[in-house]
Amino acid sequence: MAGVIVQYIVVRKDLIEKLSWPLGAVIAQACHACSAVLHQHQDDAGCKQYLEKIDSMHKVVLEIPNEEKLHQLSSTLLSNNIDHKLWIEQPENIATCLATKPDQKETIQKYFKNLKLFK
Numbered sequence: 218m219a220g221v222i223v224q225y226i227v228v229r230k231d232l233i234e235k236l237s238w239p240l241g242a243v244i245a246q247a248c249h250a251c252s253a254v255l256h257q258h259q260d261d262a263g264c265k266q267y268l269e270k271i272d273s274m275h276k277v278v279l280e281i282p283n284e285e286k287l288h289q290l291s292s293t294l295l296s297n298n299i300d301h302k303l304w305i306e307q308p309e310n311i312a313t314c315l316a317t318k319p320d321q322k323e324t325i326q327k328y329f330k331n332l333k334l335f336k
Contacts, residue, residue: 222267223275223322225329226251228314229287230280243313246304247278250316254302258318261300267319275322279332287312290328299325 226247232238258264267274281287291303291312300318305311317325 221275221322222263222319223277223325224251224254224267224319225317225325226276226278226314227281227287227290227316227329227332228278228335229283229312230335231283232313246306246313247316250302250304250314251276253304254300254316254318257302258300261318263321264319274319277329278335279329280335281332284312287315291315294328297328299328 228243228247232243232246233240255264255268281290287303291301294301294315294317299320301315303315304313306313
């Protein structure tokens with residue numbers, strides 16, 4: 218039996234705490250990243266399997282302190298061939314969050330163990 222397929226979403230906490238973005242705007246950023254990565258990988262077998270179970274999709278939303286740390290995480294994911302979408306808000310041209318392509322939890326969980334749930 219296949220393991221759990223999960224999608225990780227990592228959002229910059231400083232958008233709310235230091236830059237005073239409204240919570241709704243931050244949630245929209247996460248939605249953009251999720252939609253984009255699913256669209257980019259729509260033909261991937263893992264994505265299809267994830268979307269087939271529409272009423273039991275697993276997502277984990279985590280926080281990261283700032284843009285620099287978000288870019289570092291994205292670089293780590295890229296160097297380990299973990300597909301994801303780093304969302305760059307326009308026209309501001311700032312990275313706000315990232316979302317992974319849905320994948321086996323045991324494959325990608327280790328890259329996120331040091332992050333806390335978004336609060």
